[in-house]
Amino acid sequence: MRANNLHVADIAHMVHQQTDIAAHQSEGAVLIARGEGVRVWDTEGRDYIEAMAGLWCASLGFSEKRLAEAAYRQLLALPYYHTFFQKGHEPAVRLAEKLAELAPGDLPYALFQCSGSEANDAAIKLIWYTNNLRGKPAKKKIIGRIRGYHGNTVATASLSGQPHMQADFDLPYGDRFLHVSNPNFYRFGQPGESERDFSARMAAELEALIAREGAETIAAFFAEPVQGGGGAITPPEGYFELIQPILKRHDILFVADEVICGFGRTGNMWGCQTYGITPDILTCAKQLTAAYQPLSATLISRPIQKALVEGSRRHGTFGHGFTYGGHPVACAVALETLAIYEERDMLGHVRRVSPAFLQGLAAFRDHPLVGDVRGVGLIAGVELVEDKATRAPFAPARKAGLLVQQKCHEAGLIVRAIGDRIAFTPPLIITEAEIAEMCRRFGQGLDAAWAELGGGARAAAE
Template sequence: MTMHPNSPEGRDVAYHLHSYTNARAHQEAGPLVIGKGDGVFVEDIHGKRYIEAMSGLWSVGLGFSEKRLVDAAVRQMSELPFYHTFSHRSHGPVIDLAEKLIGLAPVPMSKVYFTNSGSEANDTALKLIWYRSNALGQPERKKVISRQRAYHGVTIAAASLTGLPNNHRSFDLPIANVLHTGSPHFWRSHRPGESEEDFATRLATELEELIVAEGPETIAAFFAEPLMGAGGVIVPPATYWEKIQAVLKKHDILLVADEVICGFGRTGNLFGTETFGLDPDIMVMSKQLSSSYLPISALMVNERVFEPIADESNRIGVLGHGYTAAGHPVAAAVALENLTIIEERDLVAHAREMGAYMHASLEPLKDHPLVGEVRGRGLIGAVELVADKSLEIPADPTGKLGAAMNAMLIEKGVISRPMYDAMALCPPLIVRKPEIDQIVSAFSECLDELHASGVAA
């Protein structure tokens, strides 16, 4: 593209360093600048309209034009535009939101701690876990286990928990005491003749072997998404969570459920914890908590986690942790209104119904010569592209097919996201059948065009 230096694209290239972007390639290609949003659609500054099949970043549950969220922000901004929760201070919206979240928790939880992003929430969870170990007189219990292909954020600790190589390369990550065990991707990682149940048993055995090798007394927690999101929309195989949790309970290891993507309806239940039968000690949430209209995140902890932390803060005299904008009154007010709308419109049930329709509509794509797997749950899914379907061989280099498919979809007015060669789908909770039909039709057309182009050869 040709970018005039005074155009939005030209000024972006001149002044803006982007996330998850090749900085050199961006200087040549420039950005897609979005100017408006309307329901499940967004529009660029040149007037082209797109279905946002990724809800922005897995997050805009109520779509891009929910006036009630805007009004909630304006009301709160007019009444109390900012206050904090340091040093025994509080305010109405954060009190109401904490109470609301505890009431919605699928397992008993004790307290909510507010942060501003999923990364901050996971970072805080790790700090509190270490703090708790010291409070219990177990200073050696500081190691935590995550999984290959996990995504838990990009701050130094959260990026260490993340199990994706490009989040570690040249950042000197992961930090010490963060370990990784196998990804639960059955299609990609199972052995010949291995059933889902056998695969789950093997992963649980490998986890226990890692714990024993490191020393169970040194392992504090296991971090995991109920369904893996940015690592490829990986659905856990049958019996996986039952077997993993048995290992954790055997060795008295905390379970942290990262609900940042799964939470608030995405998997067809309010939380992924319900969908996959988890019993976590800590739950981390963000994204659809406010439909991303304003930054807010939170972690909920149970009594088992809270009581030692409270005792330690009493011994020291303070819990020395906090963020200026954590529990911001405007963000909290928007989150409360967002949760109210989800309940009033029964959007969790709607997501379950539309998710079933989406997956049924995607099912025929499994027969395409470039498709290795179609997977997902509720209103989240992925189409895995392969160069050789019979051998499940990815493109060379990895990501080539995904990049080509993504560019084709953009041309057809559909925004997806390539995770290497897996194309993600995560439309807003408010999506309807005609819009799903439009997304699936674009996928089908692009697959045919991609195959005809010979890119996979």
């Protein structure tokens, strides 16, 4: 057992997700007992700054009573109802109206699900359905990006460019999912290449893929404004500016996956607004309810909704839906969450504290383990390297990212290692003082990892 309050009591019957289960069986798990603000406490009473907001989602922290009260009121009034068979309820109707008001561009219709995975899965289904109704049955392929993340269903894991989510799951499924390069300029930019030149190369790669496959076979392109599961990778200069005209020219829909970026993470309500994206479909979840209830939405344009109406005429119904999609308690919590964002000017708060967050992390560029730091708003990625001059990464077997994650945990900081990138997405309510403490603990974790990776011995020799 490690010396950081790990427990084995929960391993007998529960399968932990996105976990090294073999290591978990011998080492156990950290059991989180309670939370307050941006901190959580384990069952041993140790506190941690939760610099990942759980799974990118607890935007209002871990003790917002207004959300608990909103859930309780709705539980008393109507604890469950569905939106099937021309039935519905007021919280879902009001939330759809509010999302149409907030959406970037013209996306006035919402389908509700329980997770971001389901929201993206629904988007894929709607795209295929719509193209059948448009008389374009061959136009079905979906383009994602290497290291992109769009969910854990069969379809969305196929679309995601995450090898560990596909290996031995027989994914990607079928021949409908294509991938272009990961737009990580620091890691994949060529010597002497500017960010804009790199973006032009990425756009040319997309154009070449479309030419090779045939535009008549390609239905949509999915992208996160900031690539979350890839390591909190911000787009290089000009990337979306160059990508979008290509898609328009070839009648390829742009699906903006705002599951992580939506509701203030980038300093605007949507990452689309931060990066000048005009989507045909937008998916959102996570911060929609500040993670206090499971809920997601797929926002669609008028032409797509028109196709759904036509499909209902043809088939007698719209044959899609989830039992808990648009759950009244989740919708009530979402409405209260959006009200809090507005009343407390959370967008203004993110913009005010973002400089302290980004500058605090940028200071670690001088650390011997750190090659690059990039971010926007309150999302950032720190890339670890073995050699700063050449940008050479650590050998995968050394698990440098996981070591930094563990050392940060021991210092009372929860971050996420994605390969050798350390991701940060703290709750939006974080203060400048808490950011300073977050950075102090991160420095402790980096130093401890550097010593263990051999840095201390090399420094002494020098």
